[in-house]
Amino acid sequence: MFGQKPPEDRKLFKLSKRKYLLDALEDFLEQIMIIPDKVVNTESNLRPLVLKKLLYSLGLPENSFSRYEANITEVVNTRNAISHGQQKDGIDGCTFERLEKTTRDINNAIIILIYDALRKKLYLKDHSVVF
Template identity: 45%
Template sequence: MDSSKILDIRTQLEEDLTWRQDEIRLLRNQLSYITSDNDKKRYRKALVVMLYSHYEGFCYTAFQIYIKAINDENLIRKQVNFHLATCSFTKEFDAYDNVEHKPDHYRAVFKNQLPEEYKLHRFARQIGLVEKINDFWDQSVNIPDEVVNTESNLWPVVLKKLLYRLGLPHNYFKDHEGKIQMLVNRRNGISHGRDKEGFEERDYNVIEQSVYSIFEAIIKLITSALKEKKYLITS
């Protein structure tokens, strides 16, 4: 991937981040119109919920941008790392996992008298997979959008799972795990009625700065992976 494409991708990431930060700033500025300290604390609950929304949204968008960049390179499966190649096999694996699927060669042998034998059906699907395996590796990489799954609760372990699927350093956010844990806990605390009182300014500031540091780390991770061609298979 040439430097101009990487620069364009970084620009996309930064533009997405900018509108999110602008929205957070706009909402935060409304605090100046609230006079009661208790009302300010309660208002910050809404800000924390919004911070989580943008954290999950930015992660989702950023990794979608990453897989689109790889898809746009017009690579074939045997050129990319095994994690991404496996992601691109979703359609083939789904066909294999479909216990109702009877391959053509199986039907040719048994015609309309298909024995209801699970092991035989599975063996037939295995034959179909092995039969086409070489052709599969020479086909274009097309990573589907659903590979990026934030599971509606983007805990550190969920982020780790996502990085693992995409062949990125799964421990990249190790130093941020405490911040992510705190953010998700706070968001869930509001949803479940634990944080009824709201947040002091200093507590909210810690959460906001933590989210911003995660944003920057995501941009750094993706641009570095593209520059260093982490998406390609190593020899």
């Protein structure tokens, strides 16, 4: 498991495990990470908690959209009410425009978050980590 037979001495054994871990970590950090599409699961409705989970799983700050939580919930609830027949009359034009603008603002904020992460190369290993 550790590349070679560990020493019998307990302290040396611990040290050899740590050395192996650090060596393996270096190799791991050099590998290209591929995130399969199935990792991004909106669980049918992209509610604030689901968005937080997605951001976290992608290594992005999960609280980036806290200011939009009420808006996201309203968009999801309105969509569900219409699609499930609870709001058969739909919504008025003013509400539609407001929800459309909200959706556009949130989408733009996500694009900016991803662009910023790419620009700052946040996907690369952090050299400031000290063990």
